[in-house]
Amino acid sequence: xxxIISDLQPLIPAVTIFLLRTVDVSLGTVRTVVAVRxxxxxxxxxxxxxxxxxxxxxxxxxxxxxxxxxxxxxxVGFGCGTALGVTVAGRLQLGSTTVRIVLPxxxxxxxxxxxxxxxxxxxxxxxxxxxxxxxIVTVIRKRDLGRLLSxxxxxxxxxxxxxxxxxxxxGALQRGxxxxxxxxxxxPSPLLSAYSQASSS
Numbered sequence: 001x002x003x004i005i006s007d008l009q010p011l012i013p014a015v016t017i018f019l020l021r022t023v024d025v026s027l028g029t030v031r032t033v034v035a036v037r038x039x040x041x042x043x044x045x046x047x048x049x050x051x052x053x054x055x056x057x058x059x060x061x062x063x064x065x066x067x068x069x070x071x072x073x074x075x076v077g078f079g080c081g082t083a084l085g086v087t088v089a090g091r092l093q094l095g096s097t098t099v100r101i102v103l104p105x106x107x108x109x110x111x112x113x114x115x116x117x118x119x120x121x122x123x124x125x126x127x128x129x130x131x132x133x134x135x136i137v138t139v140i141r142k143r144d145l146g147r148l149l150s151x152x153x154x155x156x157x158x159x160x161x162x163x164x165x166x167x168x169x170x171g172a173l174q175r176g177x178x179x180x181x182x183x184x185x186x187x188p189s190p191l192l193s194a195y196s197q198a199s200s201s
Contacts, residue, residue: 014073017057021074024053025081026088033089037096093143101136101152102128103159110155111136117151119144 027050035043057077061070103110111123114136122137140148145163152161 010067010069013060013067014069017060017070017073018077018080020053020057020060021077022081022084024050024057025078026085027053029082029085030089030092093141096139097142097145097164098137098139099145099148100162101159102133102162103136103155105132105134110152110159114138114148114151117147119148119151 027046031043031046031050034046057074061074064070101110105125111121111134114121119138119140124135124137126133126135138148149161152159
């Protein structure tokens with residue numbers, strides 16, 4: 001048993017650095033999301049914990065830069081911390097997202113229904129490939145996305161929804177649009193089909 005502990009002794013600092021760096025970077029990701037939401041107190045508390053983990057990890061690394069295991073532990077911890085932070089932020093549904101709903105100008109009830117459920121909207125009228133369209137834009141908390149989609153569901157055969165801030169490139173509407181009709185088992189949206197055909201032509 002003693003020789004096993006002796007053999008593992010060089011790995012203890014590297015593992016410690018790895019764990020500290022994983023926690024540090026994941027906390028940094030969560031802190032950024034919380035800060036963007038304006039929750040200054042929570043962001044400050046998370047930042048204090050983040051800074052403490054970073055100082056401890058950096059102190060161990062800089063105490064002996066000739067040890068490759070410490071550097072490896074630091075680097076791998078950074079990568080794992082990034083992945084863990086993104087996962088945690090996604091599970092906690094922190095932050096906000098932009099939702100865009102495009103539909104023909106005929107059905108005006110959707111905007112009123114969303115407003116009655118407490119969503120703050122901007123409504124724009126425009127012209128699409130096959131005629132007049134209406135676009136509803138709202139910024140919501142990610143945790144409210146499911147509630148919004150349930151409100152939109154009855155209009156699923158007439159509209160399509162995009163979620164997020166991703167830039168729209170040629171063909172992106174076909175790949176990135178979330179069809180409420182598809183989720184509801186209804187026929188595909190004619191408007192979505194028109195945009196898909198336009199983007200592929």
